[in-house]
Amino acid sequence: MDAEQMDGEQIEDIEIRLLLEALFRRYHYDFRNYAQASLKRRLRQARDQMGLPTFSALQDRLLRDPATVSRLLDFLTVQVSELFRDPAYFRAIREKVVPHLRTYPSLKVWIAGCSSGEELYSFVILFREEGLEERTLFYATDINQDALDAAARGIYPLDRIRTFTENHQFSGGKSSLSDYYSTAYGHAAFDKSLRERVVFSDHSLVTDAVFAEMHLISCRNVMIYFDRGLQDRAVGLFRGSLARKGFLGLGAKESLRFSQYAGSFGEFVREEKIYQRRDP
Amino acid sequence: MTRPRAVVIGASAGAVQALSRLLPILPGDYPLPVLVVVHVPPGRRNVLASLFAAKCNLEVREPDDKEPIAPGTILFAPPDYHMLVETDRTVSLSVEGPVQFSRPSIDVLFESAADAYGSGLVGAVLTGANHDGAEGLRALFEAGGTALVEDPASAAYPVMPRAALAFVPGAESVPLDALAKRLLDLAG
Ligand SMILES: C[S@@+](CC[C@H](N)C(=O)[O-])C[C@H]1O[C@@H](n2cnc3c(N)ncnc32)[C@H](O)[C@@H]1O
Numbered sequence: 173m174d175a176e177q178m179d180g181e182q183i184e185d186i187e188i189r190l191l192l193e194a195l196f197r198r199y200h201y202d203f204r205n206y207a208q209a210s211l212k213r214r215l216r217q218a219r220d221q222m223g224l225p226t227f228s229a230l231q232d233r234l235l236r237d238p239a240t241v242s243r244l245l246d247f248l249t250v251q252v253s254e255l256f257r258d259p260a261y262f263r264a265i266r267e268k269v270v271p272h273l274r275t276y277p278s279l280k281v282w283i284a285g286c287s288s289g290e291e292l293y294s295f296v297i298l299f300r301e302e303g304l305e306e307r308t309l310f311y312a313t314d315i316n317q318d319a320l321d322a323a324a325r326g327i328y329p330l331d332r333i334r335t336f337t338e339n340h341q342f343s344g345g346k347s348s349l350s351d352y353y354s355t356a357y358g359h360a361a362f363d364k365s366l367r368e369r370v371v372f373s374d375h376s377l378v379t380d381a382v383f384a385e386m387h388l389i390s391c392r393n394v395m396i397y398f399d400r401g402l403q404d405r406a407v408g409l410f411r412g413s414l415a416r417k418g419f420l421g422l423g424a425k426e427s428l429r430f431s432q433y434a435g436s437f438g439e440f441v442r443e444e445k446i447y448q449r450r451d452p
Numbered sequence: 453m454t455r456p457r458a459v460v461i462g463a464s465a466g467a468v469q470a471l472s473r474l475l476p477i478l479p480g481d482y483p484l485p486v487l488v489v490v491h492v493p494p495g496r497r498n499v500l501a502s503l504f505a506a507k508c509n510l511e512v513r514e515p516d517d518k519e520p521i522a523p524g525t526i527l528f529a530p531p532d533y534h535m536l537v538e539t540d541r542t543v544s545l546s547v548e549g550p551v552q553f554s555r556p557s558i559d560v561l562f563e564s565a566a567d568a569y570g571s572g573l574v575g576a577v578l579t580g581a582n583h584d585g586a587e588g589l590r591a592l593f594e595a596g597g598t599a600l601v602e603d604p605a606s607a608a609y610p611v612m613p614r615a616a617l618a619f620v621p622g623a624e625s626v627p628l629d630a631l632a633k634r635l636l637d638l639a640g
Contacts, residue, residue, distance in 0.1 A: 181567070181595075209536035209564040210546040250548040396517040396545050399538075403518065424497065425530050425545050427516040 187227035205402040218247035253290040259342030264444040279308040285394030286312040289323030301346040313375035326362035377406040392423040414449040457572035462558030464491040464580025466608030477632035480509035494532035529556035536564035552584035562588025571596030578602040580612025586619035599623035
């Protein structure tokens with residue numbers, strides 16, 4: 173192709189590559205192999221909201237002003253979550269996975285990409301209801317520090333509680349959600365006892381390694397932001413982190429079908445995307 | 453212009469009736485993939501896909517993330533997810549915030565598909581009572597794709613087609629009953 177023919181779209185693609193490279197080299201956040209389509213959309217939003225004309229201008233600011241990183245991260249990572257999101261998933265955990273977990277004297281559970289904590293609290297509450305909390309250690313990890321801080325606070329706007337409560341009921345909840353939070357100033361603050369057995373930590377599925385042996389890993393709506401190669405890396409990490417016959421739960425529309433490691437897992441609850449590690 | 457390689461369709465209020473007069477007419481050997489966004493409330497999965505699977509000659513599914521886009525398949529965006537197309541012709545899903553108050557959003561599908569297919573894309577905005585799809589159709593049109601809009605005169609809810617035509621004056625306005633034939637002709 174003739175150099176003059178290159179259209180704006182292609183120039184933008186070059187700029188995006190360079191911007192992600194700059195972010196990685198300067199700050200070690202690696203978004204280079206995230207799924208492009210939605211990343212591009214969010215980068216355009218970032219550029220427009222920061223009032224910059226081009227991605228090159230955004231790159232320039234990013235390299236020289238570290239304060240831009242956390243702003244950019246808020247666009248690059250998608251922080252959408254709910255307590256007991258997809259209640260049928262949690263019902264399947266409760267009815268099908270918990271009976272297996274009961275046979276272990278101690279348990280480790282990893283919520284990978286925990287965002288602001290909604291999924292974590294769902295698991296802790298479920299484990300408390302099922303009498304497993306005391307023998308369990310929960311790891312809640314994410315790359316977004318603001319999200320991790322929010323998770324460790326466990327405070328959510330009151331107008332979200334209605335959905336949370338309905339979801340909890342549909343998940344087969346055995347208690348009342350209101351047992352776990354107190355309200356003040358338009359917010360619901362989840363009880364700190366729920367965090368007693370939780371380790372929060374900054375961990376990237378892209379650049380970090382295995383850190384403990386897990387009985388259950390729940391990683392929902394995180395890998396949809398990765399391209400296929402990166403998904404393979406993350407699934408490989410999960411395989412390496414799971415105990416024999418450990419469980420891996422994914423988001424409602426995620427599947428191991430397209431993964432290089434498909435053969436390492438069996439479908440445990442097919443409709444809810446809950447898998448079990450197969451022995452090699 | 454390159455030969456079309458995919459069709460994207462967006463519909464909102466009145467979608468089920470309109471799509472019922474369109475998708476079942478496509479023959480079993482229709483050569484293009486058809487990606488559809490309908491505004492549906494979050495919640496139950498696979499409702500539209502199973503409804504249309506029963507009526508259509510083509511395979512109908514709600515895709516999983518990273519599913520390859522195969523010819524002769526109709527893919528419905530899952531409720532509560534945006535559906536996007538990657539340049540390697542696989543589907544990506546996202547739970548990021550609503551666009552035009554909608555998740556899934558027609559704009560999001562159309563814009564990403566325009567990036568992936570360029571001039572090889574056909575897009576149609578059908579009945580609806582909001583403005584989703586107008587910007588997406590413009591992106592598609594600017595990338596050289598074929599922009600179709602359900603004739604507002606025949607649409608159950610003309611607001612969305614009208615908004616699309618206002619945004620993309622170069623789009624063809626096609627009565628619903630002529631749309632299937634148009635999609636067949638375009639597939640060549
Ligand atoms: C849409 S949220 C999912 C929240 C929750 N798991 C759920 O399903 O409700 C995606 C989360 O993945 C995190 N994330 C993105 N890239 C990551 C990475 N490389 N490693 C770990 N977490 C990541 C984001 O910061 C964000 O909190």
